[in-house]
Amino acid sequence: MTIADLEPTTPRREDEHPLYRVAGVTRTYTQKGRIVKALTGVDLDIMPGEFVTIQGPTGGGKSTLLQLLGALDTPSTGSLLLDGRELASASAKELGRIRAQEIGFVFQGFNLIPTLTATENVDMALEPLGLDRAQRRTRVAEALAHVGLDDRGDHLPTELSGGQQQRVAIARAIVKRPRVLLADEPTGNLDESMRDEILTLLESLCAEGITIIVVTHDSAVARHATRRLRLTKGVVQDITK
Template structure:
């Protein structure tokens, strides 16, 4: 479970100080699903980075299962990210010279697994996203939707408790967008993940049971009944 209390993030912009987050209090239960929305520059990605331990708050606490990500030494924080948190980004972030299989295996490198186990788990992850027959292809030989599926497999291959997605369909057409969202929602349900996604797409946001809207660094929560 995530528990955020008083999370503030300040940046220097020239002579000015900008508050990307301003005293955010937020609880995300295990297995919960939350969409983050708001205007450009409103703090959406900053909040996701706090949840993923990719940035630290200027003030406040970011607890994941009772561990404060804001104060962990960098080595321990890296380990938490490697073991507990999977990331999916808008730009796929695949290594262009590696095959789909090899790209997925890179997520397992920090865990110290044997090569045979890395290969087996990566192959299984690619099957789970419908790309078992394309594991030998490099990103340039795959469509945008297929590349994002590889990115999803890479995020899930380490069997994380949390999946964080930053505009995961932003580079995709409408049909492929819906395919990727169906995939992510299915994997969320099957694996009991805590799933948090940033999106500007209102149609996708309406599919979530809980929406956090950020404006000027402040968060408001709306609960929805999803039928």
């Protein structure tokens, strides 16, 4: 069984409309009394099912853009649509619902709770969805099996390798059956072999219909993408070709 075989919490539309439409987005904030322009005018469409990487220098706005796409923050100006819904003016409650149901997150540091088993870490992502215990148990088992860790559910993070911990983190991201998976340097703490395993897993999830957006400094990671973006001084360029 694949993620595509499972009934999603939010119906997926099979059309040619962008999943994300970003138009004239800026993001400024104050840091130590000075104004920082993290994004200075981003225009970007991301289609359903794309595998997109975002590269660029440190401080160029990559993580800021990922936070906006993940409904963790809102633009200072401009329009940010997710499947036609305006995130820039959405309420905090609506943004929270979107994060809980439609967007999966994976981070460089895994962000697993060390005192919880793999099963318990994955299960935490289902708490906002109001599922009963049996549904949660089934979903967690399926997600761990999907990342090849069905025999590691009772292990603590310290009992797993770095690659296995990142697989748990990916299982936690996909257990809610998201439309998009956002990853910030997901292979940054892994060696080449483990990096390639994680990339293969991300590619397989993309093939099953999940839109993958990865921030990375690693050109080897970017080569796996169907579309490569570069973000420099707050402006996006498509460098796929």
